[in-house]
Amino acid sequence: MNGFSKTFIRVALLLCAFTVSFGLYAQDRKEELRVRKAHLQDEIQIANKILEEARETRQSSITTLQTLNQKVRIRQDLLRTINREIALIDEEIALQEAEIETLKAEIDTLKQKYAEMIRLAYKNKSKTSRLMFVFSSTDFNQAMRRIQYLRQYGEFRRQQVTRIEERQAELEHQIDMLNRQKEEKEELRTQRASELEELENEKSEQRETIASLQAQEGTLQAQIQSKQNEANRLESEIQRIIAEEIRKERARAERNALEERALAAGLVKGQDFNTRTPNARLTELITQANARRAASNTPTSEPEPVASTSYALTPEAARLARNFEANKGKLPWPVERGIIVGRFGTQPHPVVAGITINNPHIEIGTSAGAEARAAFDGTVLDVVRIPGAPITVIVQHGNYYTHYGNLGESFVKRGDAVTAKQAIGKVFTDPSENQTVLQFGIWKNTDLMDPAPWLAR
Template sequence: MLKFLATLVLAVMCAGTVLAQGSDELKKKQAEIQDEIDELRRSLNDTKKNTKAGLGQLNMIKKKLRLREQAITNISDQIDVINGSIGQSRNEITRLRTELDTLKVQYEKSVVYAYKNRSNYDFLNFIFSASNFNDALRRIEYLKSYRRYREQQAVSIRNTQDLLQGKISTLENSRKEKDDVLAKQEKEKKVLDGERREKDDFVKNLKSRERELSKELTVKAKADLKLKSAIRAAIDREIKAARAKAEAEEKAKAKALADAREKARKADAAANKPATSTSPSNPVAAAPAKPVEKPAAAPVRKESVLEATPEGVAISGGFEKNRGKLPWPVEKCNIKIHFGTYGIDGTNLRGNNPGLTLETEVGAVVKAVYEGKVTQIFDLDGNWVVLVQHGKYFTTYSNLSAVSVSKNQEVVAGQMLGRAAANDDGNGEIDFLLLQENRNLDPETWIRRR
């Protein structure tokens, strides 16, 4: 009986632990989402004070909406967990009540039996009616075990009653928690409705500034074209230099091999030259020289001329392995414009961004996302651009007010490259590009998610 009760207690505890873990994880995630919303709201308020309506603010508003929707979904998941806990508690209460009723019936029967056989005469008569001494001892042990059984029944009833009361309390707490979470969800939905109206009003504002925004996009497109051309030229120079170096090394290897073969040929010719002799003996034909076996060439990865060296292959491979794990170039920033084609809500304006445009604080530290070599530093319209090579990959950091590295310097991940300059609105801003040779890639698929 006690063994069954222990098993029941263990099952109840394990099930409750699993549900508690799921609930704790959801609450932790909810807190993280709320922290991100609060940080975004502060950034948005600061931006509104300093600048007019623009893409940066619009993307922050849209991101805040997405986070709010995630928060509501998270609350729905919490409600599902609570409903599961309520259902489980109800099932356990039903099972415990059934078990308690069974224990009470069994205990009642044992009490009735004990009452009917309560006199000392009946007790002694049961013992002395034994057929022999050993049988009498067995009967005494039976009476003792029966008494222990009744005591265990009483303990089981008390423990089951405690479990039942605990489960009833858990059920009441779960119901209260569900009411609180439902109220929170309703509040979040009202906030979401307000934020949607905020977005609609903001889009109307942008619509009224469509001509002005069109000019801004035209300026950005020209700046992007100039940046891409400068980067392409710089990378082309690196590829040309790497190709020339590889060709020179190949020519040097070919010349060394030809010289070695010529030296071997001359040595063979000297060894096979007939010796001068006074005796008229027949010359013995020299054995033909054995051809020199060439060692099998090791497989070489030649996907790119920038990987012609083992170091180039290693750093390219390491960069690829860190896809989705690279750090952000700026610690605190918001994505103003995503990679690729984009449009402005409420307008017919379209653009194409070669990388990520990140809004941050003026003077924010800009860091390398991976180890590599600074191959180019150049001025573009009064601000600095740093180009870092990682094998066949390149990262560029533009719109820097100051630079803290030099050309051909080796850098490590997280090392400061410079500081963010201000954009036309007075906010800090950088453009972060990622390329495989001269092909632009989406940086968001390479940097870690926040």
């Protein structure tokens, strides 16, 4: 085998190995992009459903604009995903074209070698020539080796034919794959053009909605202030409820620790003290008991007192809190189908310039009749009913809390145990705007957190 043939084989093997590894990577990446695209298309369908319901009122609203804004962002993300799909197919096409050229060169080389073999075989085609080749051997061993050579030579010719046929079939397969890739690319380009057209239509509707809302700026400012006041009032109430629960937990922990000290001092529960004995009186009894034990030289082993600032969780609650925290980015959505139409935190108002709004939750648009679902296992801490406002359910997960606001109906009550995805209420539909929006918030102790990064993507 000459140097050129060896080099050619090495290059072909390297290209083959690279093709296989890239092919596996490309398939995984394409599947990931397909899943992402399907998810974005589903979100666009949800947005269309929300907007379709809102259009029945023939009125522009802030929620309608927020839904349009989110739909535009989703459409732009979808276009980016399609562009990545096209770029990936371009890479595959380039690789397949290189593979096809390599296969063609390999087939040409095989055919040339086979043609040379045929020419040599033709020159020595007579049986006499083959017999003379064997009989001219100097000894028996050489004759046997020559017979073996002739057999191997014939077998090698048959193998060459088979190899040419196999490489030819592989070439046809690669050409077929290339054509399919080009067809898929063309379909994606058509889809991209359609999505771009839809995006322009949505941006046009977005501009019209903004113009319509800006014409109502005076009314909007009053609505914005009213909504912000309601959000602030709800946030304060939730914070008060959580703070009260933390205070009770601390009080229970302190009382348990105090009773442990009393038992360690030799006091008998039910005889020397009971559950109604005030903490101050129980502390006096412990001091007196310890003094008596000291006077009689009786050793004491008093437990460490619990700091009043600690938030002592039970082992079950601590485990629940750890599990909740470990599921950040994987929590199920609090509605079966929905999109985020209002972001968490401080942000400029989408229509009225110079006004800043502060959301203590995210707002999830969904369709009329949708049910709110628990995002994780927990216990209902409270069902908040503020006069003139929809219902809010607070669920405790150790020292984490989730709240579900803007409910028209609650299916649970304080103290109920709930599981992830369990329906806990029906989301309220505003009759004036025909909008169905769930307010979803997450707290750690009394601190608010952005819920969006916690939800599964």
